[in-house]
Amino acid sequence: MTSRKPAFTPAVASRLPHVGTTIFSVMSALATETGAVNLGQGFPDFDCDPALTDAVTAAMKAGHNQYPPMPGVPSLRQAMADKMLALYGLKCDPASEITVTAGATQAILTAILAVVHPGDEVIVLEPCYDSYVPNIELAGGVVVRVPLSPGSFRPDFAAIAAAITPRTRALIINSPHNPSGQTWSKADMLALQELLSPTNVLLISDEVYEHMVFDGEPHQSAARFPGLAARAFIVSSFGKTYHVTGWKVGTVVAPASLMAEFRKVHQFNVFTVNTPMQHALAAYMANPAPYRDLPAFYQRKRDLFREGLAQTRFRMLPGQGTYFQCVGIESLAVPERDLPEADFCQWLTREIGVAAIPLSAFYGSGFDQKVVRFCFAKRDDTLQAALSRLAKL
The missing domain is CATH 3.90.1150.10 (Aspartate Aminotransferase, domain 1)
Incomplete structure (x- = not known):
């Protein structure tokens, strides 16, 4: 019998050498x-509205089981455009400025891959959601960490301003904020708009908890502020809003020129998103009461x-x-x-x-x-x- 050496698996240099189990x-x-x-x-330990799962079944039975358009089902993009206008006063074109994503995490990665080149700096405000830094590193970007004020978790605009250099490509913000539960005020957003106004820095605004702002306060979306909306990828999550985190469906709203670059990456990392869920969400959004x-x-x-x-x-x-x-x-x-x-x-x-x-x-x-x-x-x-x-x- 001829002996054989054990099969050899080539070693690889990790793209994320410091990342382990979360x-x-x-x-x-x-x-x-x-x-x-x-x-x-x-994540919730309770079920979503049965009407939403019924809408998925109806979509499947209606034959919505093949690939949808790459940017997302038109009716869902239109529903999002209607919501952005009604809640935040932002008029956006569903054909060129809204894309349906495989959850917010994919949306953030795609936005970063679309605009961050090797050596570009991206500012993150710590503490921050754990996907931001690996996403930047995968794009070859340089992570610039700026702490939120310890204890209050308020943005320190002097520190943010000091972190901006000619290499700064983007800033990631998150309000309402995970993990602290704090929100950015209107004054905060106006201060950010003024700070970024003379720069070419893009904004990635993670707003997945947009419908969880308490005590009668409105959510201060980047969409409300023209100087921010014009440079922002605004990320939302149906999973967070409708108690269906396992569906992994979200959206990104951005100006057409930014969205064109976003879609170049989106079409090659997921191409498109679960069809019957999109049709169900579009039908369910006809009633704004749930959000x-x-x-x-x-x-x-x-x-x-x-x-x-x-x-x-x-x-x-x-x-x-x-x-x-x-x-x-x-x-x-x-x-x-x-x-x-x-x-x-x-x-x-x-x-x-x-x-x-x-x-x-x-x-x-x-x-x-x-x-x-x-x-x-x-x-x-x-x-x-x-x-x-x-x-x-």
């Missing part, structure tokens, strides 16, 4: 292992959760938007409060039975400020179960 996967796996209530990963009522829906959950947390020694940060609540751990009457945030979250999951996410995971430096994040996009009984366990603290 903290979200780690904490969700630990929650499953320990039977903890998972308030770590940001107009969403702030009240989540504000009630926020208030329920905050009332329960008030019985603990967690220090609650303001929760102006999103479905996240951040808390400080430094005043807890347990020695584990002195652990690093990541270790505290491990302890909280194993010993208290509630999973959370450390804010340090959203900083490149692992900056630790004794703050962790809970997700309250859960059924009331899930929240009550978590609160009964957290009451031990």
Whole structure:
């Protein structure tokens, strides 16, 4: 018998050598292992409106099962154009300025790949969603990290201005903000518009939580400000709005010249997006009540959760938007409060039975400020179960 050497797999140089398993996967796996209530990963544990799934079935039965147009189903793009005009006063052409994407994460990656060339600088405001930095690195860009003000998570416009150089290609903002739950005000957006006005810096505005702004405040979309809208990719998420995160459907709105470049990349990384879901969403959007009522829906959950947390020694940060609540751990009457945030979250999951996410995971430096994040996009009984366990603290 002739012996053969084991098959050889060539080594590769990683495009993302510093990327490993995300903290979200780690904490969700630990929650499953320990039977903890998972308030770590940001997704609902309740179903969407049955009318929406019925609309998908109807679309399938109507034969909408083949490739749609590359930019998205025309009726869905028109529905988005109508919404942008009604909510934000932005008139956009659904044919040339709106594209349906495979979720917001693909939208952000595509926008970055479309406009960032090797060596271009892109400013991110930390703490930030964990896809931004790898996306920039995949494009060959240079990540420029600017911290939001610790504690308040407000934008520091002097720091942003200082970070802008002739190599700056884009700035990524996120409001309502994940992970802090803070929102940018009208004054913030006007300040940003003034700051960017003399520059060629593009804006990627991550607005996936646009319908989760509380206490009667409006969402200050980049679409409301002409000087921002003219240079922006505005990213939205049907998954976040309609409780269907697993559908992975979002949209991008941008001026026609920017959208032309966006679509050049989009057509080669996903080409197009799930057809029956698009038809269903277009039909469902004929009634604006579901997204107009969403702030009240989540504000009630926020208030329920905050009332329960008030019985603990967690220090609650303001929760102006999103479905996240951040808390400080430094005043807890347990020695584990002195652990690093990541270790505290491990302890909280194993010993208290509630999973959370450390804010340090959203900083490149692992900056630790004794703050962790809970997700309250859960059924009331899930929240009550978590609160009964957290009451031990």
